[in-house]
Amino acid sequence: MFIRLAEPSDAGKLVSLIAEVEQSNFMLFGPGERKITVEQQEKHIEVMKRQETSAIFIAEEEARLLGYLFAIGKNPARTKHSVYVVIGIAEQAREKGVGTKLFTALEKWAIEQEIHRLELTVMTHNEAGIALYKKMGFEIEGTKRHSLWIDGKYIDEYYIAKLL
Incomplete structure (x- = not known):
């Protein structure tokens, strides 16, 4: 397995993987809710490649x-040091x-880009995700109460971050 930055030619596989990961019901979009085409994903990859503080990493085997x-950078000068992280892993992996x-x-890329803060949110009942983030040095900073509405009930999320 190796890790690399995504290329527009990865768009088809990435669209499929995102749809698969959303079946876990731990993502912002529910299963089948996101409607992104391969062409839209290609453009998204191209746009992110041009931004200094954004990147898409993929694990391939x-x-x-x-x-x-996904490391999603911010434009205002006051938040340029921070990226929002979205991660998804195929169930069998x-x-x-x-x-x-x-x-x-x-982290290696972020340090090279002079990024100081990595942040994300995670559903409070996503124990595997929380364990991974803590293992990687992230800390819970707070709780977004009733942040999401899923299957007829409100779900809390943790704000989680790591300073580099």
Whole structure:
């Protein structure tokens, strides 16, 4: 398995992986809710490649995508030091070091880009996700109460961050 930056040619596989990961019901979009085409994903990758403080990392093995990590930068000068992180790992690749390798690549890139803060949100009942983030040095900073409405009930999320 190796980690690399996404290219527009990865768009088809990335769209499929995102849809698969959303089946976990731990993502912002519910299963089948996101309607993104391969062409839209290609453009999104191209736009992010041009931004200094944004990147898409993918974990790949034998031409198959196992996971992705989006580092979404911010434009205002006062928040340019910070990126919002979205990570997804294929179900069959979980607990095999994919997340650790994606976060390791993210941190190396972030330091090179002079990024100081990595942040994300995670549903409070996503124990595997929380364990990964804590393992990678992230800390819970607070709780977004009733942040999401899923399957007829409100779900809390943690604000989680790591300073580099």
